[in-house]
Amino acid sequence: MSGRQRIATKQVKIDRVFHALGDPTRRAMVERMSQGPVSVSTLAGPLAITLAAVVQHLKILEASGLVRTEKLGRVRTCSIEAAGLSVAEQWISDRRASWERRFGRLGVLLAEEDRG
Amino acid sequence: MSGRQRIATKQVKIDRVFHALGDPTRRAMVERMSQGPVSVSTLAGPLAITLAAVVQHLKILEASGLVRTEKLGRVRTCSIEAAGLSVAEQWISDRRASWERRFGRLGVLLAEEDRG
């Protein structure tokens, strides 16, 4: 017995999103795309890996919902899907909220002390 | 020849942060911790994996800077390091800013059209 664990099985998407962002090459691709739509080979340009590898990363990014692509003629244009980043951003900000709510109560106590 | 690729080699931390958050078990641990400090075994409680596995995840979370731990007597207490989440949050919001700056220009044009 071995392999990945499943946990709750509700949020399939958030799992893919964070996993996709966990790779430096994919983050570099997202960074490039956030400056505007690009073709696959333009994306591959600075990346020091084969086009095939880029295409594979692209599939993962698309499956996660972080990226949208469209093919016209022989060139595929890749762009950011804003909603994808939001999923990750939301998760983080939820944790922070939860954290700060607790910390906030302590903060009040410290402030009281401060004022004497 | 194979294996991971290195890219820019500046941001060592952000790589660890996103990688750490890419695992559902580790996110579950972070969620638990964001509600307050916990011991290792409390953390392990609902997780359906061995304590040993939890300790391994914990090391990754600590190395990423997302989590801080302290041992007192025989119990190790684990809590969130707010700055860790900020690193991820910042990266995302930077991408979004870059994205929205572009999209904003288009947005203006659309708004103009809208007003006739």
Added chain:
DNA sequence: AGGATAGTTAAGCGTGTACTAAACAAATTA
């Protein structure tokens, strides 16, 4: 002291991941 509790470390196992090379398909250009 003896036993229980809390955590740690190391070795090993199966799967997933990131990559490559190579062969392919389909538009575009000469």
Added chain:
DNA sequence: TAATTTGTTTAGTACACGCTTAACTATCCT
């Protein structure tokens, strides 16, 4: 039509990852 450009698919490889078991250490309790 032939060559080029742009992308896609498949098979294979090496290493990373998540997990377990087992043996161990250290603290706390009786």
